[in-house]
Amino acid sequence: MPTALALRHLAFEDLGLIDPWLRARGWDICTLDLGVDETARVDLARVDLLVVLGGPIGAEDDALYPWLADELRLVRERLASGRPILGICLGAQLMARALGAAVRPMGVKEIGYAPLTLMPAAKDTPIARIGRQSVLHWHGDQFALPAGMPSLAATPTCPHQAYMAGPHAMAWQFHLEVDAARLEQWLIGHAGELAQAGIAPQTLREQARTQREGLALTLDGVMSDWFARLGLDR
Numbered sequence: 326m327p328t329a330l331a332l333r334h335l336a337f338e339d340l341g342l343i344d345p346w347l348r349a350r351g352w353d354i355c356t357l358d359l360g361v362d363e364t365a366r367v368d369l370a371r372v373d374l375l376v377v378l379g380g381p382i383g384a385e386d387d388a389l390y391p392w393l394a395d396e397l398r399l400v401r402e403r404l405a406s407g408r409p410i411l412g413i414c415l416g417a418q419l420m421a422r423a424l425g426a427a428v429r430p431m432g433v434k435e436i437g438y439a440p441l442t443l444m445p446a447a448k449d450t451p452i453a454r455i456g457r458q459s460v461l462h463w464h465g466d467q468f469a470l471p472a473g474m475p476s477l478a479a480t481p482t483c484p485h486q487a488y489m490a491g492p493h494a495m496a497w498q499f500h501l502e503v504d505a506a507r508l509e510q511w512l513i514g515h516a517g518e519l520a521q522a523g524i525a526p527q528t529l530r531e532q533a534r535t536q537r538e539g540l541a542l543t544l545d546g547v548m549s550d551w552f553a554r555l556g557l558d559r
Contacts, residue, residue, distance in 0.1 A: 328354075329373065332375070337511060338379045340376060342502050346544065352373075360392050364396060367399060375408075376411045377413065377415070377420065378414070385427075414499070417468060434522045436464075436519070440457050440460070443478050446475035450489055452487050452489075455478070458539050458542075459536050459540075492555065503540075505537035505540065511529075512530070
């Protein structure tokens with residue numbers, strides 16, 4: 326049975342739709358809660374897919390969260406191994422940092438459902454499966470592109486929304502994985518951030534309701550394409 330390991334920073338920012346997608350294909354899933362669980366016990370050689378999830382902290386906040394250094398070590402090790410890794414939001418930023426790129430505040434928050442502009446470089450990648458589907462954006466930081474890696478997607482607020490560090494390493498600044506049926510957990514957990522940004526929870530509820538079916542189909546398309554390329558769909 327293949328095994329996926331999720332590195333989680335916040336309880337409700339979990340695998341979301343990726344969890345049932347993997348389980349339906351016979352995958353076993355383990356979750357490690359950063360800052361609580363011991364990272365030294367992780368044996369990446371036994372992990373077939375590493376997913377580094379999102380969270381509200383900064384990718385360079387080592388002074389505030391010393392365990393970030395250990396997580397960054399795991400990300401670097403995985404990238405160097407050439408084995409599958411998916412980074413989402415903070416996870417994508419940590420991958421960029423591990424590859425030598427900076428992560429900095431944008432000066433504004435990008436929160437809500439909106440489509441991406443796919444870049445020409447996305448044409449022959451799994452990211453192309455997103456098309457015009459709106460995705461959930463929820464971030465205030467952005468990564469610089471690692472050397473030699475083009476941007477695969479953009480929004481007017483954030484020009485770098487996705488990249489791939491080789492066929493095995495995919496990074497999303499946005500969220501395809503969030504289950505609209507569980508968005509209320511995000512609205513509660515990030516209530517302060519929403520209030521500060523002047524965003525009404527009802528706006529996000531309505532957006533999620535209209536995008537729910539399309540997001541599930543898009544998540545399936547992107548993951549199926551990626552797994553087929555990696556030979557993980559056998």
